[in-house]
Amino acid sequence: MALSMESHSNHYVPAQGYSDKRQLEAPRVNVPPPELNYKDGKPTFQVQPVPFNQISEQYGNPGFLRALVSSNTLDMTHSMLTWQYEMRRNAQPILPFLFLGPSSVARDATFVKDAGITLLVAARSSKSVRTRKSFLDPATFASSTGIATGTLDFDHPAEFISLVKPVIKAINDHLEATCTSTPHLTRIRGKVLIFCESGNDRSALLTAAYLMIVYGIEAIAAIQMIQSQRFSITLSDDMKNVLLDLQAITSAERQVSDANAAMTSLNDAPGRDLAAPPRPSTKRNIDDFYTSDEEMGDGLEQMESANSRGGVAPFVDADG
Template identity: 35%
Template sequence: MMDTDRELQPGVMPAAPYAARPPSPPAIMIPAPNFLKGNQPIVCTPSYANVDPFFLSATDLQIITRNRPQEAHDSVSDWAYEDRRTAQPILDFLYLGPSSVARDRQFLQDHGITMLLAARDSRLAQARIMGVDRVAKELGIRAEYVDVENNQGLIRSFPDTVRKINNHMLDVYRSQAVQTYDGDHRMQDGEIAINPNPEQFRRGRVLIFCETGNDRSAGVVIAYLMSVYGMDMIQACQFIQYRRFCVGLDEDLKYLLMTYEGILNAQKAVHRQQLLNPPTTGSPAATQSAGLGSASPHTAKTKRGIEDTMDTDDQDDMGGIENGYALDRDRYTDRPAFVPFVDVPDRTKT
């Protein structure tokens, strides 16, 4: 709070306390799941209806998730402080933990990790800190990095990071394809068969980590749950905290994840509509979707401007101000009158 009494003229006082900092949005509360039955798990089930059809095919989704429901039980009663120093399986193929686990060769071998994904500050990358290339080379696994300067850079990296995880899962699966024959007929191009022997099949597993395994890397995992499993931000946060109780997200990261949820929902809606109503050949939309170039600005507008949503010919009742300048008026509707400063009665005159 700011003490302004000394800065005001005599006989004047503020009507309410105020601060000099810019206004901040309210905190996003992640409520504890409220179930009727004790220790009822949170279940997320993969469904193609929840996935952006331009992002994953139904076959790829089945390969990555095996269409298996994922359950998370409340771990607070079994959680120990030392558990934060190890990694927990968020999904049956996705682990989350601190950077120390990424250098634990025994842990990586015991859990069949096939890719290490580091979410680190770009300054650490310049200093070559949190590098796991040597461990990855020794174990014959893959190492990837998401180097960002801040949370804004993190949200921009989400689509590419999710794509890296999915591509790795698909690569591990397809690398174990075997050529099969049915009499004299070979399998058609594009078809693969996997050895059904579980002892010989090796599934991809990814370890995502940051310095603590509780913030930046947790945000990446939450973004993955929203992208591939269609969970909303609140559900994904609850799910991941059931698996790794020590996860703690700051308010900036929560708001960015909520923004990313809106971006995903918008992309899914647009792409589904495009599948239902494909653009005709030769149209600007078809040209853009085919990657043949952008549409001419004289033939089509890719986005509407705010001026397209209002009628500037009409005058409102605010002294002739056009609607274009009155768009911000709605947020003041029904707001009680407020006087920031009031006069202090002079008691010496009474």
């Protein structure tokens, strides 16, 4: 048998080159540092939010979210000069009402009380939850007494996008319920702590998604914002690519909202009905009928031509 295999290997060679690279790896996503300005010796940068324009309530009350975005300037002071390794055990405010940190901080009743946390949101591994139902369940923490809790469970980042919308809505609904003056957002009493085991991966992914969906910023800017406050985050390339996918989705949602708003405004314009152009006839004449048949025939010929093309053999004769 071995002789037979050796004989075959001498008669055939690969038709194309082979690669030993791992083709299924996620594309690398490079996150450059933000462009910093040094004000009073401190590295700072600004992220420009996009006004919230959606009419749908899939992420919360649109009126509240418009007021929320317009009332917050994303002026960040980078922690690169002051960050210490031990700070990874603490929680950092990414926004005045949004904290990111590890599960140990979420269990700390003193921190939760002193920071004014009113909602604990855990980003958990579905596999770990199946093994132990109470895994990182904030409702079981002593620190959660009298405050709201929530969870987002996923294993692979590819599952994330389909699950994140209800969590974003729950966060925004909670913030709105604690707001004393919605039109001007004079005060938001609620504060949210998003956490995972380390505070550096799943919870950072959820925090980035919140910034992108609500503030309309791009994936790279969201990562830069979070890393400027919590320098220890470690998003995998899979996670970064999911954020890029989410960026495309949220951008499309905003474009649809803009188009719908423009259409509504146009339809509500005075004299719109009087100026409406006559509708063209939808009936086909005899020329249209035969033209469409000819086009269909051309399409069938192209399909037959494509189907008749031969494939490429994986191996060829060594002498030919």
